[in-house]
Amino acid sequence: MNVAVLASGNGSNFEAIVKYFKKNRTNNVNLKFLIVDKKTAFARVRAKRLKVKDIFVDPKNFKTKLAFEKAIVKKLKLEKIDLVVLAGYMRILSPYFLKEFKNKVLNIHPALLPAFKGDRAIRDAFKSGAKVTGVTVHFVDEKVDHGPIILQLSVQIKNNDTLITLEKKIHKVEHKLYPEAIKLFCDAKLSLKGGVVKVGK
Ligand code: GRF
DSSP states (O other): OEEEEEESSOOHHHHHHHHHHHHOTTSSOEEEEEEESOTTOHHHHHHHHHTOEEEEOOGGGOSSHHHHHHHHHHHHHHTTOSEEEESSOOSOOOHHHHHHTTTOEEEEESSOTTSSOSTTHHHHHHHHTOSEEEEEEEEOOSSTTOSOEEEEEEEEOOTTOOHHHHHHHHHHHHHHHHHHHHHHHHTTOEEEETTEEEEOO
16 A cells, blocks of 8 residues: 655654654555655655655645645645545645545644534633543544544543643554554454444454
8 A cells, every 4th residue: 555644744653654654565565655745844854854854735735725736736636645634734635636536635634523612622621620631633634633433542631631641642542553553454454334443343
């Protein structure tokens, strides 16, 4: 299975994914490249370190979102990508993109969806007084932070947690959960029926 990662920023999930699949070579996952939409994304530095090809597609070079996405889709198709992994990719994919890669786009969210959607999920959970939050890996559909849930893991919010310690705990869980979900997809162990994912054969 050919996999591509799309990121915009830090890229710690990208790095965790690369490392996992370098270590577990027996599986059928071939991580082809990283695509970023930001020139200065730290994910690119990680890609160079990890010797993974990185491609910067500059949105400024395109008149429309559709043209930008078409350029990305072209690259993905050229390399016969089977799975697109969003890892801190800060753009909403259009119906066009999602049709081209139907049920082949994954995302990770730092909360237990459907709770705490949005780009401040860890902070929102922390401020809410919730005692449990977590991480979700899901298929991407046309709504934001929405789509069939693949895996979730909970993280407790303890009395002595600060936002910083909670963020650390969440990211640690993310780095474990995302490779697992990718492996399940690539091993054809996910089936999708009526918007619900079944894990396992
Ligand atoms: C992660 O917390 C992920 O859940 C969210 O964006 C963040 C990306 O972090 N979608 P990184 O760039 O992988 O370090």
